[in-house]
Amino acid sequence: GIDVSALLKSTGFVTLDVGFVNTASTSSAITYIDGDAGILRYRGYPIEQLAEKSTFLEVSYLLMNGELPNEAQLRDFADKIRVHTLLQEEMRTFFSGFPRDAHPMAVLSSAVTALSTFYQDALDPLDDEQVDISAIRLMAKLPTIAAYAYKKSIGHPLPYPDNSLNYVENFLRLTFGLPTVNYDVDPKIAKILDMLFILHADHEQNCSTSTVRLVGSAQANLFASVSAGINALSGPLHGGANAAVLEMLEQIRKDGGDVNSFVTRVKNKEKGVKLMGFGHRVYKNYDPRAAIVKKAAQEMLSTLDTPDPLLEIAFQLEEIALNDDYFVSRKLYPNVDFYTGLIYKAMGFPTKMFTVLFALGRLPGWIAQWQEMMHDPATKIGRPRQIYTGSAVRDFVPMSQR
Ligand code: ACO
Numbered sequence: 001g002i003d004v005s006a007l008l009k010s011t012g013f014v015t016l017d018v019g020f021v022n023t024a025s026t027s028s029a030i031t032y033i034d035g036d037a038g039i040l041r042y043r044g045y046p047i048e049q050l051a052e053k054s055t056f057l058e059v060s061y062l063l064m065n066g067e068l069p070n071e072a073q074l075r076d077f078a079d080k081i082r083v084h085t086l087l088q089e090e091m092r093t094f095f096s097g098f099p100r101d102a103h104p105m106a107v108l109s110s111a112v113t114a115l116s117t118f119y120q121d122a123l124d125p126l127d128d129e130q131v132d133i134s135a136i137r138l139m140a141k142l143p144t145i146a147a148y149a150y151k152k153s154i155g156h157p158l159p160y161p162d163n164s165l166n167y168v169e170n171f172l173r174l175t176f177g178l179p180t181v182n183y184d185v186d187p188k189i190a191k192i193l194d195m196l197f198i199l200h201a202d203h204e205q206n207c208s209t210s211t212v213r214l215v216g217s218a219q220a221n222l223f224a225s226v227s228a229g230i231n232a233l234s235g236p237l238h239g240g241a242n243a244a245v246l247e248m249l250e251q252i253r254k255d256g257g258d259v260n261s262f263v264t265r266v267k268n269k270e271k272g273v274k275l276m277g278f279g280h281r282v283y284k285n286y287d288p289r290a291a292i293v294k295k296a297a298q299e300m301l302s303t304l305d306t307p308d309p310l311l312e313i314a315f316q317l318e319e320i321a322l323n324d325d326y327f328v329s330r331k332l333y334p335n336v337d338f339y340t341g342l343i344y345k346a347m348g349f350p351t352k353m354f355t356v357l358f359a360l361g362r363l364p365g366w367i368a369q370w371q372e373m374m375h376d377p378a379t380k381i382g383r384p385r386q387i388y389t390g391s392a393v394r395d396f397v398p399m400s401q402r
Contacts, residue, residue: 006085010017014385021281025382026203026213030063030368031204038285042202043067051292056166056197057081060364063202064371078167084140085161085170087148088118094190095152104149104356105240109230111145116223125374134222142363143167146356148176153352162253165343168194171360176348190345192296193357196343199289199336200361202368208232208239212366213373214382221369229366230359236276239337239358243351245277246341252317259316267326274322277338279284284331290338297339300346311342 017023034210040047043062050059054068061069061077067078094114101180116123118177119137122130148158151174159177162168166216172193177183192222203209212229216222233239252262266274280287301311318334337358344354373379 016387016389019281021206021208025210026205026373026376027378028369028372029066029388030203030372031066031202031365033204033282035280035282035284038283038288040288047199047288051195051198054198056194056201056361059198059201063364063368065136076185080136081140081167084137084146085163087144089119089140091115091150092158095148095158098152100153100155102149102153103234104146104153104352105230105234105359107149107152108142108356108359109227109234111149112142112223112227112230114332115141115145116221118283123214125219125221131222131371131374135371138222138226138363138367143171144174146353146360146379149356150175150350153350166190168197192300192343192344195296195362196293196340196357197306199292200358200365202362202365206238207235208362209366209369212370216370216373216385217382218380219381224366224369226363226366229362233359234355235364239355239362240275241335241337242341242344242354242358245314245337246310246345246351246354249313249317249341252307252313257313259313259320263317263320263324267324275317275327275332277341278321278327278334279330279332280335281284283333283335286333287335289336293336293339293343294334297342300343301324304346308342308346310345314339314342330347 015023029384030043032044033039041058042050043066045062045068047064050062054062057078058069058074061074089112090113094111095107098110115137119134122133124130130252144161151158151362157179159179162173163170165173165185168190169187172185173183174191205213210230212225216225216227220228234397236244248262252259255262260271261273266275278356297311297314301308316339327333340357341354349357
């Protein structure tokens with residue numbers, strides 16, 4: 001029955017925990033992780049079961065509403081999203097304002113902030129109805145924005161969504177379809193991408209989700225909060241790792257494919273050299289998502305006419321790392337990003353789009369966490385303390401005496 005935070009406040013006691021290694025910022029009923037055992041569950045359901053048996057929209061509903069939907073609820077949710085996939089015509093011109101080689105993550109976060117300018121009558125973070133429609137708009141429009149960011153980067157016209165298709169199929173058609181050529185979405189590819197979105201859908205208080213919550217704790221609207229989350233995700237230590245892994249594998253291949261000498265550079269802690277896609281703040285065991293992605297990568301890449309040499313390099317890296325004391329003693333295992341890039345590449349996505357795909361998958365988690373925070377009576381504005389290490393008080397020195 002002790003109110004620890006009141007006690008700490010009354011004593012003026014401040015804890016320093018750089019990187020929040022041991023400090024919880026919230027309680028949450030959404031996602032459970034046991035990092036030592038390699039367990040991940042959304043709302044109690046094991047990730048393995050959801051990846052095998054569910055769909056991304058069903059999981060999105062589960063995260064946001066706490067329970068799996070029945071048939072009517074899921075149809076209603078999918079229909080609502082379906083009718084909001086279009087962007088306002090003015091939004092379409094937005095994409096021409098960026099340089100051709102703009103990073104799609106920068107376009108994505110800018111466009112999400114821009115979206116809020118079209119819905120100024122529905123931004124109140126404390127109004128559940130307004131939040132619900134904002135959540136639907138975001139779920140519906142993020143794939144359209146993501147596909148347009150890609151289309152602009154290759155100089156193609158922007159197609160309109162096809163609402164006869166399901167969520168992931170529509171996104172694939174928007175991305176890879178051409179107005180001049182019939183484009184049939186490969187249902188096997190759509191299924192795998194849907195499954196990857198499920199694996200990315202939430203991961204409790206990671207960097208981007210904590211960002212979404214922190215921004216929202218100031219009662220900034222959902223678009224502003226999610227846009228901030230996209231920016232956090234873009235970093236190579238977070239969602240940007242999936243692209244960094246592929247760049248690392250490409251570099252090893254270009255340097256002659258000597259995996260052992262690369263691992264030696266990692267172990268020697270050469271500046272900027274890490275085994276990307278390895279290690280995790282919470283998992284001190286094989287990331288359960290990585291195990292599922294590895295299997296999918298093996299299956300998908302075995303169907304290619306020409307095998308991807310990068311897959312072999314990735315297998316070798318993993319094999320060496322799992323048997324090397326540097327990695328074993330630090331409990332460094334593959335994380336979700338280690339094999340995803342190889343699948344995205346085989347699907348035809350350029351490396352720059354990989355983190356965008358992560359963002360599409362993570363969106364329902366951000367929304368669910370933001371909504372949970374808004375409904376939690378314990379919520380306060382996030383405002384960490386600091387330990388001041390600067391100068392003691394001193395007198396101002398006039399310019400002529402410096
Ligand atoms: N390669 C080599 N060494 C590593 C790696 C790596 N990928 N990750 C951690 N280490 C080492 C550190 O150098 C450190 O060694 P030390 O004790 O000798 O100093 C030790 O392992 C502990 O690492 P920390 O950096 O303290 O671990 P932290 O929890 O702060 O970082 C992180 C976790 C950022 C994921 C880190 O493992 C990393 O940079 N990995 C590569 C990037 C990556 O794959 N990110 C994706 C994460 S998952 C996600 O966002 C979906």
